[in-house]
Amino acid sequence: MAGGGAAASALSSPWRMLLQRALDANAHLKHSTFFQLATVGEGGRPANRTVVFRGFQEHCDKIQIHTDARSNKVGELKEWPLGEICWYFTDSWEQFRISGIVDVIDGSSSDPAKLQQREKTWFASSMKTRSQYLGEPWPGVPVAEDNLDPSTGPVDAYCLLTLDPEKVDYVNLKSNQKLMFRRTQEGDHSSDWIAENASL
Amino acid sequence: MAGGGAAASALSSPWRMLLQRALDANAHLKHSTFFQLATVGEGGRPANRTVVFRGFQEHCDKIQIHTDARSNKVGELKEWPLGEICWYFTDSWEQFRISGIVDVIDGSSSDPAKLQQREKTWFASSMKTRSQYLGEPWPGVPVAEDNLDPSTGPVDAYCLLTLDPEKVDYVNLKSNQKLMFRRTQEGDHSSDWIAENASL
Numbered sequence: 241m242a243g244g245g246a247a248a249s250a251l252s253s254p255w256r257m258l259l260q261r262a263l264d265a266n267a268h269l270k271h272s273t274f275f276q277l278a279t280v281g282e283g284g285r286p287a288n289r290t291v292v293f294r295g296f297q298e299h300c301d302k303i304q305i306h307t308d309a310r311s312n313k314v315g316e317l318k319e320w321p322l323g324e325i326c327w328y329f330t331d332s333w334e335q336f337r338i339s340g341i342v343d344v345i346d347g348s349s350s351d352p353a354k355l356q357q358r359e360k361t362w363f364a365s366s367m368k369t370r371s372q373y374l375g376e377p378w379p380g381v382p383v384a385e386d387n388l389d390p391s392t393g394p395v396d397a398y399c400l401l402t403l404d405p406e407k408v409d410y411v412n413l414k415s416n417q418k419l420m421f422r423r424t425q426e427g428d429h430s431s432d433w434i435a436e437n438a439s440l
Numbered sequence: 441m442a443g444g445g446a447a448a449s450a451l452s453s454p455w456r457m458l459l460q461r462a463l464d465a466n467a468h469l470k471h472s473t474f475f476q477l478a479t480v481g482e483g484g485r486p487a488n489r490t491v492v493f494r495g496f497q498e499h500c501d502k503i504q505i506h507t508d509a510r511s512n513k514v515g516e517l518k519e520w521p522l523g524e525i526c527w528y529f530t531d532s533w534e535q536f537r538i539s540g541i542v543d544v545i546d547g548s549s550s551d552p553a554k555l556q557q558r559e560k561t562w563f564a565s566s567m568k569t570r571s572q573y574l575g576e577p578w579p580g581v582p583v584a585e586d587n588l589d590p591s592t593g594p595v596d597a598y599c600l601l602t603l604d605p606e607k608v609d610y611v612n613l614k615s616n617q618k619l620m621f622r623r624t625q626e627g628d629h630s631s632d633w634i635a636e637n638a639s640l
Contacts, residue, residue, distance in 0.1 A: 271530040274528065274530075278488035280486050285524070286522055287524055289526055290526060290535050322486055323486060324478075326488035326490060335489070
């Protein structure tokens with residue numbers, strides 16, 4: 241019951257219910273868990289790529305993403321740890337823009353709790369997903385799953401990113417509903433968020 | 441025949457053929473012309489939103505986007521005119537990341553050729569699309585099309601954005617093919633582009 245209570249608490253952030261409804265309504269589409277993550281790279285250049293939603297961290301609103309430690313975005317985020325997700329649901333015509341600070345958690349992290357979280361998400365991944373981090377010379381190229389022991393912990397190339405939402409901008413293109421949520425203080429309770437006038 | 445020749449010339453940029461093939465393969469999906477445009481906003485914050493592909497400008501590779509002059513991205517792009525498109529094709533599992541300089545063309549432009557281009561894209565748009573620029577108080581809220589005379593030129597809120605590609609990063613998640621193209625000089629001929637090693 242403690243777990244259920246914690247889940248309910250995390251879900252109390254006002255935009256989480258909207259997002260869960262969109263995930264449910266679009267669950268029949270494989271790409272419904274794909275979104276685009278914008279970051280700022282060298283020389284202040286915007287960068288943008290498709291990544292996969294790996295769920296929320298327990299008891300909070302942090303959005304989890306897996307990536308290869310060798311990818312450009314890891315270096316970019318270490319320099320400038322801000323990101324904005326654009327998540328468009330193609331069946332329900334809903335868009336969520338979620339911005340916040342991104343934490344890069346690779347094997348070099350000095351925080352035991354973060355290393356534990358990285359290990360947890362590694363073991364929660366399929367063997368197929370894990371095998372993508374063994375690819376050489378480029379990240380993302382899967383190798384035979386047979387080369388990987390299921391009990392082996394995260395390999396060096398495996399990196400967990402968590403985006404901690406500070407602002408969520410919602411638009412429903414079917415109903416023309418717009419909502420904007422801004423976090424006013426640390427925390428994930430509904431009282432930590434306020435709704436503001438939205439603009440495109 | 442002159443038009444056909446010009447089109448063939450523009451299509452000679454090596455990535456254009458790949459993109460055209462993806463557009464054709466995904467044409468049955470309404471959202472296949474939607475992509476995410478990343479920019480950099482106030483305080484160096486990344487921003488990201490879904491926009492609609494409005495075709496290429498004639499005789500070149502510039503990607504056309506319509507937007508509301510009152511939207512945040514217009515102000516952001518006037519300050520920092522760089523953008524990266526992330527265009528994921530959900531049926532063929534292909535991703536194009538296209539980065540370049542974005543030109544903001546609103547009614548205040550002093551370049552007659554650009555104003556003409558803006559007028560051209562306005563008249564090429566449906567009445568429904570045009571009516572979205574009459575919405576008050578927020579952009580994007582359509583109003584009755586009856587309020588708009590089909591012969592009336594672009595309204596103040598109508599803004600044309602053109603992104604001039606400098607780098608195109610292509611990945612096919614079905615075949616694991618990766619290609620990266622970089623423009624080496626001004627122009628849209630195949631000789632103006634080189635292919636480089638790609639990374640995720």
